[in-house]
Amino acid sequence: MARGGVWFFDPSSPEFPKRNAAWREFWRAPLVPVAGSATVGLLASRYLHVPPWVFWSAFAGGLILWWVARHGDRWRSRPPWGLWLAAAALAGVYHHLYREEYPADDIAAFATDTPQARRIRAWVLQEPVFRSAKASSLTHVQPLPTTSLLVRVASIETSAGWIPASGRARVTIEGHLEAIHAGDAVEIFGQLSLPPLPDNPGQTDWRGLYRDERITAVLRVRHSPATVTRWEAGRWQSWRGILGYLQQRGEAALRQHLAERQAGLAAALLLGETSALDHEEWDAYIRTGVVHVLAISGFHLTVLASWVWVLMRVAGWPSRSASLLVVGLVLFYTWLTGARPATVRAAAMMCAWCLAWGLRRPPWPANIFALAWLIVILVKPTDPFTIGCQISFLSVFVLIWAGGRWLAPRPPTPWERIRDLGRSPASRALRWCARKLAQLYLLSLLMTVALAPLLLYWKNVFSPAGVLLGPPVMFTSSLALISGFMTMLAAMLGDWAAYLPGRLTDFVLALTAWMVHQVDSWGQGVAYAPAPGILWLIGFYLILGVVVFAPSRRVVQGLAALLVWSLLGLIVTVQPRTSDELRVTFLAVGHGGCVVLETPDGRTLLYDVGSMSGPRIVSQIVAPYLWHRGIRRIDEVFLSHGDMDHFNGLPALLAYFSVGQVSWTPTFADRSTPGVQAVLEAIQRAGIATRVMAAGESLAAGDVQLHVLHPPPQGPIGTENTRSLTLLVQYAGQSIVLTGDLEGIGQEMVQRWLIPPVAVLMAPHHGGKTANAAGRTAQGELVPSPLGQWARPRLVVSCQRTNPTDHLRAAYPTAIIWDTGRCGAITVRVHTTGVTAEAFRTGEKIVVARPELPSVRRATPTPH
Incomplete structure (x- = not known):
């Protein structure tokens, strides 16, 4: 039946299904089908790419259908399908317009994939975010601190002068940018480009993520923040500037009254200032499953609102006035912390609940839940596709309708009441605390199980330690929230007023950090795995x-x-990953190396894992690729030599994957450099077997044969590059040679082996000119390099960033030259029918070798 134009079933009618209370509540809530329809529209726009005219047609048709149903007696008692269709169409077209439609003068029209020097004028939209750089023994070039800006472009300088432009851009500046605030008009000179596309399978698509924020270009300012000039101060004319000022004042109060270590934690907990903590600190909270206490979410709003509500009621405020005050405070805090999806959801639900309480109306949880979803879509239609939004809504659903139903205590029987009266007050208090603690841990277990698949899908992580650590950390962080807010408020009166709450906040946060790091040090509270289908x-x-x-x-x-x-x-x-082909992938890690070999019998081997950009390439590139391939274990890692850009990712790799064995050259472990020592210590802590490999040894991985061509057990004299581990990989009559940084006398020694022509050759030393120089005849004519004449490759792969490759074409004139800087990850498949290669970024596909070619005959290398 229909009442007031809104369709719902009457539970007293015979057509209403006999369900439990939770199903009945969702069945009757009028906003639930509207929210579901809007979700369908979002999915159609994002994944099916339905054109806007289809959505507009569906919207008009839905309104017509709804109008007919409203004015026709025959259709009055039926569901409002037209209204739901209109809601789906409106959400779909809204998502399309927000994410895909931009004006002709958008900044993306002036940018390309290749960075180009450009000068823009823009307004700063957010307070600059400064991130310090932490020195590491595993980084060859120490990173610089950076400042990040989000700007709205006003104009850009071209050959014709300054012309109008629009759109939003992300600006990254090397160094600490001072005296620039949200609302200021600035001129910036830097390298403008489109947001980067992923270079490897499984890698983050920053262009797509930035598009969700309507950011269409990035600007990199290198070496000096002096290239950012303020034209006009607009801090006090912009609400974002005022917001940034309030955040800075709050953070300054925290840093004044708290220890330095706890001040950053408090800024993240209270103000959402995520840059206050370094990556290692964040990773500890992620590994232990309690990162939600730092990321501003509904938990923070609930604690704040409950605290204010209790204070107001104790002070004698009427419930209606107190509820309105809570609504205003919640909205202000949501605005102050950046209106993230989780806080928008929590604010919408809390405001609806308070308004219902203040208006003496019974709250309807399912309707409020659907209303919050619609408000999140209205604020930003791309937010439902983020992990924070999905976890927030899933947590609330499980908490209210699963936890509230399954973990609610049953009413005591008369006999239990009588028995309880016979106990002492202390005994009753202890039993009450024990019951509440048991409920908290059961709820923590329920939430961990419910969220685990979603966390695995998005982050490839499962944290069972959160079951144990969750309740105490939630308690201490709740205290820290209350005392931290009191510290910031009391600081306005003077240092004397903020002293006691500051001491309490410092102690509680220190206790929280201690618990997190204690559990994290166990090393058993987290598991990494490929994402589920x-x-x-x-x-x-x-x-x-x-x-x-x-x-x-x-x-x-x-x-x-x-x-x-x-x-x-x-x-x-966990099924064995078997195949009938050898798969070799040269990952694009910049100036570095990581080659993944997947053998037909299901083994995974890595040849090098490092980069000049540092160990974070493991979490950003290597681990996502392995998880994308469904790999859970690495059977062996080969380290070619002791240069940092070939091994500095190994300690991080050991944190994500089980590694069976690590192999290196005879001189690797003898090096006394801090990087090598850090790797040796990490291997020892993990208890991983190691072995030394020298020329003449052969290994078998099923039908795949690996022959060590270099270095010998002793020498040669020279740099580590001359002793680079060189492997000849053979399968199905085809050969691949992995060289690392082989050069100089090392190349001469390798060329003493007699091998058949190879299908694929890794260009030594990242395709550098010294290691890949073409030869010259007596008449001065160019001839192939000695290495090229020895290997006679069909495909040469250069693992580099963006260096020229003309000299490689001269050194290997009969080979196809691919480099990871241009092609992204390069995957070579070896099969009985031949060898194929595919470039991830450019989409190029080629046949490298076929069985009928003379170059594919199988032979064991022999010295001469």
């Missing part, structure tokens, strides 16, 4: 929803189905 993920949450809404007598059966589904997913992921 999207179909399995959808199935898991569909079953979970059915379990939540199922009648009480069916809950056990539903949980059993959920367990079976989880076991099926686990069985699929």
Whole structure:
């Protein structure tokens, strides 16, 4: 039946299904189908790329259908399908307009994939974010501190002078930028380009992520912040400038009254100032599963609102006035901390709840839940596709409708009441605390299980330690929130007023950090794994929803189905990864090296793992690629030599993957450099077996043969490059040579081996001119390099950043030259039918060698 034009079932009518209270609540909530329809529209726009005219047509058709239903007696008692269709179409076209439509003078029209020197004038939209740089023994070139700006472009300088432009750009400046604030008009000179595309499978697509924020270009300012000039101060004319000022004042108060280590933690906890903590500190909270206490979320708003509500009620404020004050405070705090999806959700739900309380109306959780979802879409239609938004809504759903139903204490029986009266007050208090603690841990377990698939899908991480650590950290962080707000407020009165709350905040945050680092030091509270398949993920949450809404007598059966589904997913992921081809992938890690070999019998081997840009290439490139391939374990890592850009990622790799063995050259472990010593210590802590490899040794991985061509057990004299580990990989009659940084006398020694022509050769020393120089005849004519004449490759792969390759074409005139700087990751597949290669970024595909060619005959290398 229909009342007031809104469709819902009357529970007293015979057509209403006999369900439990949770299902009945969702069934009757009028905003739930509207929110579901809007979600369908978002999905259609994002993944099906439905054109706008289809959405506009569906919107008009939906309104017509709804109008007919409203004015026709025959259709009055039916669901408002037209209204739901209009909602889906409106959400779809809104998402398309927000993410895909830009004016003709957008800054992206002046940018390309290749950075170009440009000068722009723009308004600063957010306070500059400064990130300090931490020195590391595993980084060859120490990183510089950076300042990040989000700007709205006003004009750009071209050959014709200054012309108008629009759009938003992300500016990264090397150094500490001072005296620039949100609202200021600035002129910036730097390298302008489009946001980067991923160079490797599994890598983050920054262009897509920036597009979700309507950021269409990036500007890199190198070496000096002096190239940023302020034209006009606009801090006090911009609400963003005022917001930044309030944040800075709050952070200054925290740094004044707290120890330095706790001040950064407090700034992240209270103000959402994520740059206050370094990457290692953030990683510790991620590994222990309690990062939600730092990322501003509904938890923070709930603590703040509850604290203010209690204070107001104790002070004698009427409930209606107190609820309105809480609404205003929640909205202000949401605005102050940047209106993230989780806080927008929490603010919408909390405001709706307070308004219902103040207006003496019964709150309707399902309707409020759907309203919050619609408000998040309205604020930013791309937010529902972020991990923060999805985890926030899933957590609330599980907390209210699963935890509230399954963990609610049953009413005591008369006999239990009588028995409880016979206990002492202390005994009753202890029993009450024990029950509450048990409920908290059960709720922590329920939330961990419910969120685990989503965290695996987005972050490839599962943190069972969060079950143990969650309740105490939530308690201490709640105290820190309250005392921290009191510290910032009291600081306005004077240092004397902020002393006591500051001491309490410092102590509680120190206790929180101690608990987190203690659990993190165990090393067993986190597991990394490939992401589950999207179909399995959808199935898991569909079953979970059915379990939540199922009648009480069916809950056990539903949980059993959920367990079976989880076991099926686990069985699929742990199945041996076998194939009939050898897959060799040269990852694009900049100036460095990492080659992944996946053998037909399911083994995974790595040849080098390092980069000049530092160890973070493991978390940004190597680990995402391995998870993308479904790899959980690395059987062996080969380190070619002791240069930092070839091994500095190994300690980080050991944190993410189980590694069976690490092999290196005879002189690697003898080096006394800090980087080598750090790697040796990491290997020793992990208890991983090691071995030394020298020329003449051969290894077998199923049908794949690996022959060590260099270095010999002793020497040669020279730099580490002359002793670079050189491997000849053979499978199905085809050969691939991995050279590392081989050069000088090392190349001469390798060329003494007799091998058949190879299909693929790694250009030594990242394709450098010295290691890949073409020869010359007596008449001065260019001839192939000695290495090229020895290997006779069909494809030469250069692992570099963006260096020229003309000299490689002269050194290997009969080979195809690919470099990872241009092509991205290069994947070579070796099969009985031949050798193929594919470039990830450019999409190029070629056949390198075929069985009928003379170059594919199988032979064991022999010295001469």
